[in-house]
């Protein structure tokens with residue numbers, strides 16, 4: 047039995063007829079750009095996310111870029127974010143000449159740590175002393191809702207308010223996730239979503255969407271994605287070409303109907319994984335993990351070799367009104383390499399998100415970050431391992447994944 051990390055064929059088989067009908071309607075209309083399906087989908091997502099405005103665009107990467115363009119990010123401006131994320135989060139900052147300020151993550155949620163953000167904004171963080179930024183040039187915070195779990199938005203938005211910064215939620219992995227009953231993309235000034243095919247709500251190619259809170263920023267975002275023109279051929283701004291294809295909107299509208307059910311199934315699978323690992327006695331405590339990994343001058347991680355850290359629903363557990371939508375089910379282990387070998391031998395899909403944190407990427411070397419500037423991110427990049435999770439994964443498959451891991455431990 048081989049078990050993929052993600053099996054989109056199983057999902058497609060269950061909705062094939064509806065999808066084909068939806069695509070066929072677009073083909074019959076021949077309206078491939080900004081057809082009716084785009085506005086319909088935007089409206090549905092706006093309601094789904096409880097956001098004020100929603101605009102489709104070409105990708106999650108473009109959604110981030112559009113948000114930063116909408117706040118007029120200038121070369122030399124600083125944007126605070128997590129180094130433990132997909133490259134696009136920081137890539138968008140750099141593409142506008144901005145400087146990504148990487149601050150460490152929480153060891154339980156893997157999300158940007160508000161304590162680090164506070165220390166930086168108060169000028170008491172080693173990264174502040176390293177970058178020595180002009181305070182007026184600090185413009186925004188991009189919390190990333192990694193793996194399907196939202197960042198600690200209350201303290202982050204509070205800090206942003208105190209320091210006059212925009213909050214751009216990178217919700218690429220977290221559509222439908224909740225923080226204190228509020229959906230991803232509804233809390234910050236902007237919410238950026240990706241519909242890359244492997245996402246929980248995946249298109250049939252690249253696609254993305256941006257939610258916007260403020261009315262005037264919404265108008266600006268709307269036209270920035272259309273080369274800055276409104277009406278057509280009248281350019282008040284220099285924008286980009288970033289639209290959501292009508293065919294993608296049609297596909298996504300069909301899939302959106304099933305999203306909550308799929309998310310519940312993912313949550314159930316995560317619970318089963320957690321329970322089976324607990325029963326096998328391999329779950330370590332977060333207290334075992336001091337956060338002083340080898341980046342901290344030779345202090346090796348104190349997590350026992352035969353234990354793993356399973357995902358913790360931090361915002362969920364703390365608020366009772368949180369919801370992790372398990373885009374990934376990610377464990378941590380000091381024996382990651384051995385686990386990967388065993389999974390490979392057992393034909394079980396797995397992946398490392400992310401093997402090199404952004405503060406250690408070659409393209410940001412000019413900023414002078416060292417691994418120890420974000421030690422938890424560094425440690426997570428050495429230990430994180432994502433296991434198969436998708437709504438159609440069977441109990442038999444879950445048990446095989448768990449048995450393979452437990453065997454190695």
Ligand SMILES: Cc1ncc(COP(=O)(O)O)c(C=O)c1O
Pocket residue numbers: 105106107108131132134135190216218219239240241242252253254
């Ligand atoms: C956290 C995060 N941000 C941004 C992106 C970029 O999205 P896209 O691939 O649609 O450009 C992704 C997805 O790949 C992501 O996971």
